[in-house]
Structure formats: C-alpha cells, structure tokens
Amino acid sequence: ILRPQPGFAEHFLPRGRAPHIGEHFVLPSAAATLKRIAASGGRDFYEGETAHKLVAHAQAHDAALTLADLRDYAPEWVTPIGQTYRGHTLHQIPPNGQGIAALIALGILQNFDLASRPVDHPDTQHLLIEAMKLAFADVYSHVADARHMRMTHEQMLRPDYLAERARMIDPRVAQAFASGHAPQGGTVYLTAADKNGMMVSFIQSNYMGFGSGVVVPGTGVSLQNRGHCFSMQPDHPNVVAGGKRPFHTIIPGFLMRDGAPVMSFGVMGGNMQPQGQVQTLVRMLDYGQQPQAACDAPRWKWNQGLAVDVEAGLAPAVAQGLRTRGHVLEGIDDPYMDFGSGQFIWRLGDPAVDGYVSASDSRRDGLAAGF
Template structure:
C-alpha cells in the first residue's frame, strides 16, 4: 500500500519519519543506542539488542535485566519468531504454592520464572548479529556506569509503584536511592548493572545462567526460601518458532504463537473479516462497537485455552479456522454490547521497539517485567531486577495454564509483523498488558481497512476493554462515538493516559526498496517514544 494522504486528523505531537535505517522505541535513549549501532555498521538485530539492553536500564519501571522478551525478525528472506519467555522452576507445582502461600504470590521470589531476556539477546546475536555482542551492549554499559537523567514519564510510573514494592528484597536499596524515587531530571547510576552487563557481553550471555551472576541470583533466592536452582538457570533455552498468521484485506498479520496472547489479535481480526467492518468511517460508533465485540470474543477464547502449547487442549489452528471464526462472528449483535465468559485481564509493564536497516532486515521486539517493576526483587551486587511472570499461572488443575515445573505461563507480551504476498510490510507493536492485542487490532484495522497512515493510526483515540461491559476510552474519542457506544450498552469510562493505560505503539512501514525508498516510522506520544533514522 502507498498511503495517499499523509495528513493527520488527530491531535499529535509526532510526525512520521522517513529514512533508510530507522528505529521506533518507547524510550529515546534506547532508540539513540540503536542508531549508534546502525551508524557503526551494525544491522537491525545488532541495533535491537543495543536498544533492548539500554531500555532495561532507562525504563526500569517496565523491564530490566531479569525480564522476558519476544522477537520477530525478517532476515531478508523469511520471518523468524523467538520466544524468550521463562519457564517455571522445576520444583513448582500447585501443591508447592498451596502449602507455602495458599495462592500464587504477585511479588517476591515465588513469582519469578527463569528470566529469558538475556538468553534472547544472545540467541538473536548468534543467529543474525553482524557485530560482536560487546559492541551491541556497549551503549547500555555506558549508561549504567555514567548514569542518565530520569524522564518525566518514567518518574511517574516509578513513583506510582514505589510504596507497594519498597519492602521487597533489594528494591529500596537499588531503586530508592536516598530513600525516595529519583526526581524528573535527576541523575541515576547503576554501577552493579554495568558490571553485570560486562560479564554478559564477555560470555555471550552465559554468565547470567551459569557464571558469577547466576551464582549471585541463586544465593539470594535461597536466602529467601525460593525454589529456583542453578540447574533451572543452566537448563533454560529460548525457543525459535514458526509464527501464526491471519489474512485481512490482502495482508497477513503475524504473531508469536502461544504461550503468548498474540493469537487474540488474530482471532479478533478473523472475526471482523466475517463482518462489514469498512461500511462506516473508522471513528463511527458502529465500527468501534464491532471491534470491541470481536476483541471480547477473542479474549474469551484466549483466557480459556491459552497456555504452554505442550499442555493446550485446543490447537491455535482450530481457534483460527474460518468455520470457527464465522461461527463466533455470528454471536455479535451490531446494536448491542454483550458479555462473554472470560478471565480477569491483568495490567502490564512492557516496552516495545522496532528497527529496520537499509539491507531490508526488520525486527519487532518486546521486553517486559509483566507488572511494572515485576516481582520487586533486585539481586544485590548485580542490578538485576526480576519479572513476576509466575503470577500468570493458575492453580486450577483443570485449566491448561495450571502451574507446573518447566512450563511457560500464559504470556502477555507480543511483537507483531505484517506481510503481503510473502513480502515484508511492517514491524510493529503496542505495549501494555492486555492492551497489546487490542492495540494491534485497532492499528491494523485503521491502516488496512481505512488507509490511515501509520502515525495517524498510532495517534487515533483508543479504547481498552477490561471485563464485562466496561470499556475505557481516551478523552480524545469523539463525543458522538462515545454516545453511540453507550447507546449500544457499553459501560464507558473516559480517562487520560495519566490514569488509564492505553498502550504505546511503535511502527515501521516499508515503502519499497529499503536502500532507495526506505521506511516510514511512527512512534507513540503517549510515552517518551522516539522515531528516528538516517
């Protein structure tokens, strides 16, 4: 598609960027780290690793060195999917948690699965990297050792979580210097993280899983009566996988398969393909109503069936079959909002970035602690803050997502990619818990069904379904749209980015030959997002 209209009908603080080597990231210092590596001759994967390691430091309220990550890579010939999410320690079982807690805790060591991000970076570098691993990690090491100024958006998220986490092991010592949250513009240094990153760089990531860092992690875990062992760390490996895809308007949307929730966007898009989604304008209440209902149907299936794929009782292919999606589409009443049986949708703490280079390599990458600072645990002497993905398991023995040793929990983070006739079109993502597939759906429909250019689709007012009939909408949503949704029975709550999370998107759209025509890049003004290139 060649966008004909580059105007933007929505209020925006961003403009589309056109260049041959490009990055879109939710944090500017991370984006600049990627540009530095590209300018030195690195490819899109080298630059992605640089941005991922940097943002683990500069946006610690969403991710860290103890996060998980997922990636989709176009290598110039085909797509590759990487699931670098952690598995449960071998000793975990429903009985373990029932005996110890009576539930799965949201914070602390017993919410931590094996962190996969570092192994994910190493796997990406080994398969696709052009520069030495040390070169990709150099910008992050510099920021860790010399420090950086805390941005307003990061300060707000930091401050919102600090009181609840200050008593978690290591949190206050690491993230509350001088006993408080660093102020906007205040200098923050992570010398322990710099040392850890240097060991990671020198060992191609293995130090984190079997070297000095691993031993520090396990010693701290044992001191807090956690089940994780050195063998759990040593045995961890990320997994390369084939992507799931669903066609819509001549394009194919690709998502990482379960245990992630990317299939939710594919289900919703498939449901809409059986409805007349383009009959009214993009912001018409009838259009938005159909998208909300399709998303609710998708989440009903996802929360009932998605887990580690080795334990699912329904296959993704069955959930994406035309016959099934047509049947689901018939459940939607175009004039009335409905409820569908589903689970509780958790909040999120995630970062997304995408990178593309002049040789045609494109990457979509997501990294996350799960819920903000994650477990709240920071291992002394390492700068490693740990995710809380274990909280995503169930204790219901009948559910495929029931906790078990070596299993991956249901996962929220999902990179995405768009192709047409097997050729690359767009790497993108929208971060933010269960907002991610909702953001994917809204952006893709706006671009493909209504031909909105990427920055317009990114800036357009969003909705976020939570549970039942409740739908949050941004304050910029047209009053006529809000009224039309309310008339259809939606329980509408109007908010702003400050009190409700509507995600943050990053988009890179290929315009033709990347060495000649390059790309157009869009980044979200709802965060510190940066779109840049050369």
Template sequence: MSNLDYHVSYASHRVPVMGRNAVATSQPLAAQAGIRMLQQGGNAVDAAIASAMALTVLEPTGNGIGSDAFAIVWDGKQLHGLNASGRAPAEWNLARFAGLKTMPQTGWEAVTVPGAVSAWVALAERFASLPLTTLAQPAIDYARNGFPVSPLIARLWQAGYNKLQQQPGFTECFAPGGRPPRAGELYRNPAQAATLQKIAETRGEAFYRGELAQKIVASAQQHGAALSIADLSNHRADWVRLLSRPFAGGSVHELPPNGQGIATLIAIGILEHWDIGRYPPDSAPCLHLCFEAMKLALLDLERYVGDDDRLAFPAEHLLSDEYLQQRAALIDPDRAGDFTFGSPQQSGTVYLTTADASGMMVSFIQSNYMGFGSGVVVPGTGISLQNRGNGFSLDPQHPNVVAGGKRPFTTIIPGFALDAAGQPLMSFGVMGGTMQAQGHLQLALRVMLHKQNPQAAIDAPRWRVVQGREVMVESGIDRNVLATLREMGHLISVEDPLSGHNFGGAQAIVRDPQGFYVAGSESRKDGQALVC
C-alpha cells in the same frame, strides 16, 4: 508511490519520520543506541539488541536484565519467531501455593527463569553482524555514567517504590539515597553496568551458568525460593513457527501461545466476517464491532491459552474459518452482548522495532510484567527480576495451571504484518498488559485497512475492553459516537490518554514500496522514532 495517507492526523504534535534505516523505541536514548549500531555498519538486529539492552537501564520501570522477551525477525526473505520467556522453577507445583486464591505478584515466589538475556544472545548468534560487547556498550555507558530521569519515568519510579520498597534488594538498587530519583536528576547504576559487561563478554554464560547465576541462586536460597542453578542452566530460547490470519489483502503474524497474540488474530478473523472495512475507523459501527470481536477473543484467550506445549488442542483450532464464523455470528450489529468462551473443534513492558536498508526488520518486546516486576533485585548486580509467575492459574483444570518447568501465560507480544505479495509491510507493537492484543488490532485496522500513516495510527484515540460490556476509551473519541455506543448498551468510561497506562504505548515501522521506511512512536510516552 506510497499508499499511506499523510493527511489524516490526531491530537499530537508528532509527524512520521522517513529514512532507509529506522529505530522506534519508548525512550529517546535507547533509540539513539540503536541508530549508533546502524551507523557503525550494524543491521536491524544489532540495533534491536543495543536498544533492548539500553532500555533495561533507561526504563527500569518496565523492564530489566531479569525480564522475559519475544521477537519476530524478517531476515530479508522470511519471518522468524523467538520465544525467550522463562519457565517455572522445577520445584513449583500446586501444593507449593496451597491456600492462595491467585499466584503471588511480588517477591521471589513470583519469579520464573528470566529469558531476556537468552533473547539477546539467540538473536546475536543467528543474525547480528557486530559483537555483543559492541552492542552492550551504550547500555553500559548509560548505567555507569548516568542518565537524566524523565518526568514520566520519575512518576512511575515513585509508584514502584511505594509498592516494592520492602522487597529484597529494591531500595539498595533503585533508591540508593533513600528515595527514588526525581525528574531531571541523574541516575547511575554501576552494578548493572558491570553485569551487562559480564553478559556481553561471556555471551550470556555468566548469567545462566556462571558468576551471575551463582549470585541469583544464592539470593533465591536466602529467601527460601525454589529457583536453582539447574533451572537457569536448562533454560533455552526457542525459535517457533508463527501464527497468522489474512487481513486487508495482507496478513498479520503473531507468536503462538504462551502469549496473547492469538487474541489479535481471533478478533481480526471475526471482523473479516463482518466486512469491517466498509465502516470509517472512528465510527460507532466500526468501534462496536471491534469491541464485540475483542470481547470474544479475550474470552477464548482466558479459557484456553497457556504454555503451547500443554494446550488441550493446537492453537490453530481457534483460528479456523469455521470457528471464527461461528463466533462472528454471535455478534448483534446493534447491541452490546454478554458472551462466554467458545468450543473449537479439536481437529509492565517495553517495545521496540528496527529496520535497515538491506530489508531486515525486527519486532521486539521485553518486560518485567508489573512495573518493576517482582521488586526483587539480586544484590550487587542490578538484576531486577520479573514477576511472570503471577501469570499462572491455580485452577487444576486450566491449561495454564502452575507446574515446574512450564511457561506461564504472558501478556507481551511483538506483531508483524506482510502485504499481499508476502513482503514486509509493518513491524509493530503496543506494550501495556491486556492492552497489547487490543492495541495490535487497532494498529492493524488503521494502517492495513484504512492506510493511515503509522504516527497517525499511533496518535488516534484508543479503546480498551475491560470486562463484560465495560469499555474504556480515550477522550479524543467524538462525543456523538460515544452517545451512540452507550445507546447500544456499551458501558463507556472516558479517560485522559496521559492519566495512566490504560491505553499502552506503541511503536511502528512501515515499509514503503519505494524502498524506505516510515516510522512512528508513542506520543503518550517518552518514545522516539529515528531514521538515518
């Protein structure tokens, strides 16, 4: 019998969907691409790859062929983590960016090696049952024949155009008629269709070593960028060991740095020391402790996290029981605090999730970082490039300082939870910059601790720690609770959930003990959860 609560609900017209196979993405046509693969005999990885490739066409405001990507896969027996984020060009160093206070946000000097294509290939080689050419077909069809642009994406597209129209290749690709597409208009990208076809037929070789790589590097050289053929050909996606913390009788699993998933685990560990489950999820005591735990976690994230290969100490040190108990002791249960980072002992984005009847589940995220990323599009290819280089620090003493061949700190993280028996419980993610680790914490609390069904957990009003004692919350939180939080010293600002990107976009699939899945999708966006 299910242990989820199907009676709790928040301000949304959506309901959880249930079936033996499930796909949840931020765009309905992308969700359907994944379902098509399952109906053709594919598995959850096939569905994830097809949806991810389709999203580069359907939601270019958040990702593209030049994105980075991460994944967590439950293969039916165990979890696997994949880090397909790219590294800095070999020629990058501090001297290259001398005189700047922060790394560039736009243009070629913000572009690191794109990793998403390597994620598709690595996942396909290890787990897929259908050919990559089959998985790419929905994306190719959408790019070649066009798709209608939704009102939400049209608004984001216009904002991206206003910011990036002068970047190389941007207008040619994303505003071919001299303006971005409007809501309800069909958009076609035949160049992207041809590129996706080449990637699928060569299993990524064209992108990293062949014809497409040559075009990427030629464009880089034309604009004085450092990216080289060697940088592309040397790229690899890495299978990595996951980090985890016990929680609510199960466990939460995140990829290790260079991502921010460790912040979710730090916050969870702190909250466990406060027995957070004794408070209702929308109460002032619960929210206060969550704010404080997240503040502590984000401070450690900012101070210590960069490329896992270059950290001053193993990331696990930030997750030790002794260290988390010390951090938890800093919290005053009645007052908002101002914290600094601790001292552990040295001992833009799209998210999707899929699951199939065999028991396989996938948590997958890919992103160009800030909207359309760098704004750079390689001419004639439809390849829009991320701006992950902006994630580096220019502080020579920081573990995330810019260096050639190094991965920058990245915001994008997939999440996964196991139950008390070590079996899959939930595949989940919350896209949206610094909201992601905070969103992971909120979904884990609601589903794992309070047994809310995934759609209710997604619809519930969210909060986001900003800086210091500043916290932004959605308007659905009770005004009396907000008054109490303000009395405790929190600087609360209230925002409409639909006014912007402040609260992210979630997708989640929960495995029911009876052998089927319960899926929910983001009601603040165009997302859709489908089952079959």
C-alpha cells in the same frame, strides 16, 4: 512500595530516594554483572557468579529457584503464526503468548464489511469491541504453554470456526461473552529497519510495574513476575506447574503482504496490546490511514463483561452510540498506562530508494528516529 526491598533500595534509590529527573547516578553492580555476562558469552547468567547470586538470594527467602533451573534453560526458536486480513498477513509469536487474540479478532472482523461505514462510527467500533471480546474469551480459556493446550492455535484460527464466532455478534447489542483476568503490564517495545529491508520487531517486559520488585543485591538484576499470569484453577491448561511457561502478554507484531515485509510494529500495555494492534490495523488496512494518524486516534480498552474504558478524545457521538448498544463506558483522562503505546515502521517499496514511514505514540515517551 519497594523501598523495604534490600536489593531495590541498594540499586534504584541512591541517596535513599528515587533519582530526580536528569540526575546522574551509577549502577556499579549492574555494570559488573553485564561485564561478566559479556565476557562469558552469556553463560555467567545461567551458571556462573551471577547465577549463584540469584539462586542464593532466592533460597535465602524460601523461593524455589535452583542452579539447575538456570543451567537447563534454553530459548526456543519458534515459527510465527499468522492470520490473513484485507490482503495482508499479520504474524505473531505462538502461544503461550496472547498474540493469537489479535489474530482471532481480525479473523472474525474479516467476515464484516467494515469500510462500508466510517471508522469513527458507533457501528464500526462496536464490531471491533465485540470481536475483541470473543477473542479474549478463547484466549483466557485455552492459551497456555503450547505443550499443555487442549485446543490448538490451528483450531482457534480455522476460518469456519471464526465465521461461527462472527455470527455470535449482534450488531445492535453489546454482549458479555466471557469475563477474564485482564493483566496489566510494564513493557518496552522497539522496532528498527535498515536500508536493506531488514526489519526487527522486539518487545521486553519485567511485567507489572517494576516486575517482582526483587532486585538481587550485588547484581543489579531485577527479576520479572511473569508467573503472575499462571492460573490457579487445577483444570485450566495454564495452571501453575514446574518447567512450564505461563500465559504472557508481550506480542511483537509483524505485517506482510504477498510474502514480503510491510510493517514491523507493536503496542505496549498488558491486555491492551492485541486491542491496540487490532484498532490501529483496521484504521490502516480498512480505511487507508497512515501509521501516525492510526496511532494518534482515540482508543478504547475492553476490561471484562460489558465494561469498556475509553479515551477522553473519543467523539461524543461514538461514545453515546456505544452506550446505546449496551456498552458500559468509563472515560479515562490519563492515557499513559491504560491505552497502550505503539511504535510502527511501514515499508515503502525498495527501502534503499523509497524508505519507510515511521510513527511513535504520543501516549508515552517514545520517538521515531532516522540515522
């Protein structure tokens, strides 16, 4: 698909094709770009040679990017938002991200005694699916650049509001609370921790597949396509506009208890990210499963309406129980892209003495490593 793109072919199709597994190739232009960025303390990307190359390529193809856009950009240092659940607090980056979906779902599930039934029981999984649907109904309706939202994240996380949403769930019948665009993603997540207790939850994404597919010739810079997540509805808070950040899917997670860090974690995969976080957290916090077991357990992914994708490993009795409740299930044999991929580090007391438990998802090529 991307072969005709001049910059893409130049950098990522050496010898006119994709590199073979294990084949050595070099990216000299990308190396030169990284050297300029390092030597300038980062400024080259925003106002130096790299910036001029990015803008020249964009304007040569009728794109809207200007030097002022890059020069005036500034990252934001934000305060995480949180939701208590079973004595813990899950923290997320605030909107314009979808992390609030996981907080809403857990806030709804807080109103149910999940542990009264086994985790792999149709009643339990039905409640999780319905809570996730309600969360996405709010997220797809209201989440945008925080400066443009008409419903604040505080309002969306009010306990009385979440209890009201919980009462909408019928424990025996699946409902279509709302349909929404379900973005796909191409994301990398990592988490790290040291002997002093410092923990980092980090996520990066060019978005769908290879991002936009635009690789600026002579730079090795591959441009993302996060603008895909803007709405085209004029009355939507996430409608596309200049100087505005789009709704986005990447959500590094962080779990705390009594003000102390417990787990740095994340789940990759578009709108699967909050769904994967909720499913694994319920297994750990309600049912006492250790991180790798929670990570390995079969997952489902709500798409829209009553449609739910399920992994082939889901127990037949659970699948049949969900169908009986009205869920429309589609089995997916290849879990690589569809059910996310999680990485988890759980702190055990004093890190210098007790260490950590780590887990890495078998659905992709991550790993847990200690040094």
